[in-house]
Amino acid sequence: MARVSFRAQVLQAREDAIVDAVNRLLAEKGFDLMTVDEVVADVGIAKASLYKHFTSKEELAAAAMVRVLERALAFVAELQAKPGLKPLEGLKAVARWTMQVQLAGEMPSLPAQNSSLRAALVGHKVYMDRLLTLSDHLGEWIAAAQAAGTLRTSLPPEVVLYTLYARACDPVLGLLKMSGQYGHEQIIEMLLSTCFDGLAAG
Amino acid sequence: MARVSFRAQVLQAREDAIVDAVNRLLAEKGFDLMTVDEVVADVGIAKASLYKHFTSKEELAAAAMVRVLERALAFVAELQAKPGLKPLEGLKAVARWTMQVQLAGEMPSLPAQNSSLRAALVGHKVYMDRLLTLSDHLGEWIAAAQAAGTLRTSLPPEVVLYTLYARACDPVLGLLKMSGQYGHEQIIEMLLSTCFDGLAAG
DNA sequence: GTCTATATGCTGATAGAC
DNA sequence: GTCTATCAGCATATAGAC
Numbered sequence: 001m002a003r004v005s006f007r008a009q010v011l012q013a014r015e016d017a018i019v020d021a022v023n024r025l026l027a028e029k030g031f032d033l034m035t036v037d038e039v040v041a042d043v044g045i046a047k048a049s050l051y052k053h054f055t056s057k058e059e060l061a062a063a064a065m066v067r068v069l070e071r072a073l074a075f076v077a078e079l080q081a082k083p084g085l086k087p088l089e090g091l092k093a094v095a096r097w098t099m100q101v102q103l104a105g106e107m108p109s110l111p112a113q114n115s116s117l118r119a120a121l122v123g124h125k126v127y128m129d130r131l132l133t134l135s136d137h138l139g140e141w142i143a144a145a146q147a148a149g150t151l152r153t154s155l156p157p158e159v160v161l162y163t164l165y166a167r168a169c170d171p172v173l174g175l176l177k178m179s180g181q182y183g184h185e186q187i188i189e190m191l192l193s194t195c196f197d198g199l200a201a202g
Numbered sequence: 203m204a205r206v207s208f209r210a211q212v213l214q215a216r217e218d219a220i221v222d223a224v225n226r227l228l229a230e231k232g233f234d235l236m237t238v239d240e241v242v243a244d245v246g247i248a249k250a251s252l253y254k255h256f257t258s259k260e261e262l263a264a265a266a267m268v269r270v271l272e273r274a275l276a277f278v279a280e281l282q283a284k285p286g287l288k289p290l291e292g293l294k295a296v297a298r299w300t301m302q303v304q305l306a307g308e309m310p311s312l313p314a315q316n317s318s319l320r321a322a323l324v325g326h327k328v329y330m331d332r333l334l335t336l337s338d339h340l341g342e343w344i345a346a347a348q349a350a351g352t353l354r355t356s357l358p359p360e361v362v363l364y365t366l367y368a369r370a371c372d373p374v375l376g377l378l379k380m381s382g383q384y385g386h387e388q389i390i391e392m393l394l395s396t397c398f399d400g401l402a403a404g
Numbered sequence: 405g406t407c408t409a410t411a412t413g414c415t416g417a418t419a420g421a422c
Numbered sequence: 423g424t425c426t427a428t429c430a431g432c433a434t435a436t437a438g439a440c
Contacts, residue, residue: 011423030313032234036416048418049424057416088402109315111232112373152403155392158381162374163396171314171371172364179360190357194365198400200290201354213405238434251406253435 015053017043023064026108031061031117058120062127064108069130072097076137087144088151091164092192094138098168099188103177109169135161167195217255217265219245225266228310233263233319260322264329266310271332274299278339289346290353293366294394296340300370301390305379311371337363369397 004012021042025034036057040047054060075097079090101107110117121127142160145151151160172194176187206214223244227236238259242249256262277299281292303309312319323329344362347353353362374396378389 028315029317030234030315032232032313033316035414037414046425047416048426051417052423055417111234111313112376113230113232113311114235115231150403151401152399155396155401156383158383159374159378159392159396160401162377163401166372166374169373170368172361172368174314175364176361181358181360190361194357194361194400196400196402197354198396198398199353199357199362199365200398201352202404237432239432248407249434250408250436254405257435259434 011053014043014045018045018050018053018060019063019067022060023067023106023108026061026064026110027102027105030109031111031114036060056120058117059124061108061110061117062121062124065110065121066127066130068101068106068108069127069134071101072134073130073137076134080137086150087141087148090141091138091145091151091160092196095164095167095192095195096188098164099170099173099191100184102168102170102173103184103187107168138164163195167191213255216245216247220247220252220255220262221265221269224262225269225308225310228263228266228312229307232311233259233313233316238262258322260319261326263310263312263319264323264326267312267323268329268332270303270308270310271329271336273303275332275336275339278336282339288352289343289350292343293340293347293353293362294398297366297369297394297397298390300366301372301375301393302386304370304372304375305386305389309370340366365397369393 018039021039022034025038025042028034034057036047036050039060040050043050054063072094076090076094079085079093098107110121138161139157142151142157146153146157170191173187173191176182176190177184182190220241223241224236227240227244230236236259238249238252241262242252245252256265274296278292278296281287281295300309312323340363341359344353344359348355348359372393375389375393378384378392379386384392
């Protein structure tokens with residue numbers, strides 16, 4: 001195990017604080033409306049200092065996304081350690097987890113079609129690695145669930161995967177939360193139900 | 203019928219051209235990335251002229267949304283004129299229509315959580331009127347479908363309504379379109395299927 | 405109402421001293 | 423690496439001549 005100097009630990013802590021702030025602001029206002037000035041004001045450092053750690057606003061967003069993806073990967077690993085877990089249950093658990101993160105105000109929201117950000121993200125090696133790794137794990141569950149007959153085989157795995165990812169930024173969740181009529185657990189169960197069982201009567 | 207002067211017609215045509223450009227740019231880049239300069243460059247007028255018609259960028263977005271909502275209302279009216287249309291079929295037809303508009307690149311995309319825009323929209327009388335009118339019509343179909351047993355009664359009507367509205371800005375559609383593996387009609391049928399029948403096997 | 409020219413503020417990003 | 427001070431550019435919105 002490599003020794004880590006005290007100085008390096010302080011730097012790491014500062015970077016963590018930056019990513020914390022970025023993550024919260026991204027969840028709150030989204031990428032376009034988040035400004036670097038807000039980030040530095042939140043962390044309590046000078047803007048030039050931030051740019052020593054991260055070279056652009058896009059890289060800030062990528063760092064926040066990487067951290068969320070790694071949390072997701074950790075959650076998936078936890079699930080996979082359970083023996084006898086059915087693939088469909090794994091998929092539902094992940095969908096539930098993304099909604100919990102969203103309700104906690106910890107899910108960064110990136111514009112679906114921002115060109116500058118998309119370009120930066122697809123060119124970001126760590127981000128792409130985490131995203132593809134997660135997709136691989138979910139893809140295995142999807143294939144297994146389809147083989148087990150618990151997931152509809154008429155849908156291409158890709159469509160299932162995208163549909164699950166979309167639950168992480170579903171505006172319906174925000175609307176229901178804002179209405180104040182339902183508890184968090186209730187919202188999650190209803191959205192899980194619409195996602196897996198659909199709107200139509202069985 | 204009121205007589206309309208030639209001058210007024212020209213002004214109306216110009217406003218239509220402005221809303222055309224706004225609608226396209228909103229669909230293409232979204233509200234935050236759309237600039238008023240692009241709009242006026244697209245229409246071929248001076249910026250000050252645009253601000254004689256619309257007093258702010260938010261009002262431009264509202265005008266585009268009003269036009270889309272009125273197109274939706276016209277579509278609903280068309281459907282309601284058909285005798286014997288089942289409520290569930292009406293809801294599916296509307297969902298299909300929103301996806302077609304989206305695939306045609308004609309669906310304005312507004313940020314879900316932009317504060318300045320949201321405030322302007324909820325304070326915009328015409329926009330709110332059209333939105334509530336449409337919600338009323340869809341709400342009737344939802345109630346009728348639940349009464350007829352074709353729509354799950356375990357879901358509050360509000361949740362169904364929001365879920366349908368969310369199909370109009372579903373990122374899954376854009377991802378599938380970008381992948382290039384599926385035709386437009388195929389994409390729509392798959393997403394309709396996930397929406398109404400769910401992901402799980404029946 | 406339309407135009408040219410401009411006001412005003414804020415953005416992401418840097419220079420250079422310490 | 424951190425800071426203060428600042429840059430250059432672009433955003434929305436407006437003044438004032440015609």
